Amino acid sequence: MDNLNVLDVFKALSNETRLNILKWLREPEKNFPAQQAHLPKEVSIKGGVCVGDIQEKVNLSQSTVSHYLSLMQKAGLLEAVRYGQWTYYRRNEETLAKVAKFINEEI
Amino acid sequence: MDNLNVLDVFKALSNETRLNILKWLREPEKNFPAQQAHLPKEVSIKGGVCVGDIQEKVNLSQSTVSHYLSLMQKAGLLEAVRYGQWTYYRRNEETLAKVAKFINEEI
DNA sequence: ATCTTATATCGAATTTGTTCGATATGTCAA
DNA sequence: TTGACATATCGAACAAATTCGATATAAGAT
Numbered sequence: 001m002d003n004l005n006v007l008d009v010f011k012a013l014s015n016e017t018r019l020n021i022l023k024w025l026r027e028p029e030k031n032f033p034a035q036q037a038h039l040p041k042e043v044s045i046k047g048g049v050c051v052g053d054i055q056e057k058v059n060l061s062q063s064t065v066s067h068y069l070s071l072m073q074k075a076g077l078l079e080a081v082r083y084g085q086w087t088y089y090r091r092n093e094e095t096l097a098k099v100a101k102f103i104n105e106e107i
Numbered sequence: 108m109d110n111l112n113v114l115d116v117f118k119a120l121s122n123e124t125r126l127n128i129l130k131w132l133r134e135p136e137k138n139f140p141a142q143q144a145h146l147p148k149e150v151s152i153k154g155g156v157c158v159g160d161i162q163e164k165v166n167l168s169q170s171t172v173s174h175y176l177s178l179m180q181k182a183g184l185l186e187a188v189r190y191g192q193w194t195y196y197r198r199n200e201e202t203l204a205k206v207a208k209f210i211n212e213e214i
Numbered sequence: 215a216t217c218t219t220a221t222a223t224c225g226a227a228t229t230t231g232t233t234c235g236a237t238a239t240g241t242c243a244a
Numbered sequence: 245t246t247g248a249c250a251t252a253t254c255g256a257a258c259a260a261a262t263t264c265g266a267t268a269t270a271a272g273a274t
Contacts, residue, residue, distance in 0.1 A: 006120075006126070007121060007122075007123060007126070010117050010120040010121040010126075011121045011261090013113075013117040013214070014114065014117040014118045014121050014261095015114075015261090015262085016114060019113070019114070019117075019214065022214050023213065023214060038220095050220080050221090051220070051221060051222095052219095052220065052221085060262095060263075060264090061263070061264055061265075062220090062221075062222095063221095063222080063223080063224090063263080063264065063265075063266090064262075064263050064264070066220095066221060066222055066223085067222085067223090067262090067263085068262095069221095070222080070223095082221095084220090084270095084271060084272070085219065085220045085221075085270070085271045085272065086220065086221080086271095087220080087221060087222090096210060096211075096214065097211075099210055100207045100210040100211045103203060103206055103207040103210065104203075104204075104207045106130065107120070107126065107129050107130060107203065118231090121231095122231090122232085145250095157250080157251090158250070158251060158252095159249095159250065159251085167232095167233075167234090168233070168234055168235075169250085169251075169252095170233080170234065170235075170236090170251090170252080170253080170254090171232075171233050171234070172251095173250095173251060173252055173253085174232090174233085174252085174253085175232095176251095177252080177253095189240095189251095191240095191241060191242070191250090192240070192241045192242065192249065192250045192251075193241095193250065193251080194250080194251060194252090
């Protein structure tokens with residue numbers, strides 16, 4: 001939605017855990033076994049994984065993971081979809097593409 | 108030379124001044140008028156600009172600029188060529204290309 | 215209404231980054 | 245060999261990021 005803020009993006013990418021989360025979300029089914037277990041069969045949040053599943057994989061506190069995801073969302077790297085009490089985060093491919101383009105053409 | 112350390116790269120890119128330096132070094136002749144004034148005519152360090160010229164453009168102390176350039180070099184974004192008492196820094200396009208590729212294919 | 219579960223936010227401790235001035239090192243010129 | 249200049253390194257002050265546990269908010273189940 002908002003325009004690309006490269007500084008916020010690079011800051012978000014300057015952390016191994018956050019980088020891993022982004023990588024894992026490339027293949028959610030593979031990396032998060034319990035993925036979307038809370039969703040009824042007729043609902044699907046394509047590519048989305050809830051905070052709890054991510055926290056389980058990352059070895060950090062719930063508050064830290066929540067904060068990280070929020071940072072990444074503000075940077076435009078992730079988007080959040082709420083379903084009931086869960087928040088599903090998924091990659092925002094548009095921003096990723098813009099970042100690669102930016103490196104190639106502007107930096 | 109060394110292998111790509113993306114974390115160091117993203118940290119180096121997480122700063123407006125450093126980002127600007129990298130951009131300016133795309134077109135050294137345009138952005139650094141006094142460029143290569145110290146070099147004898149027969150010597151040319153393609154794309155290289157000395158620390159003093161960069162410092163003049165950035166509004167920060169000599170030690171800070173030196174530190175920034177060193178950070179960027181360690182991250183592989185710049186390479187340094189010494190000529191006499193001057194150090195010329197220029198972009199390392201190979202790393203930049205690797206970073207864009209990394210974003211597209213791995214992150 | 216109450217309890218439980220999921221996520222977000224707050225406040226604080228610790229670590230890392232920014233930035234400076236002072237000083238060290240290296241090179242050239244007289 | 246002394247002096248001047250370019251750059252690098254050091255040590256310290258301040259700002260920002262990391263990370264936690266505690267608490268707030270919000271939704272679902274009893």
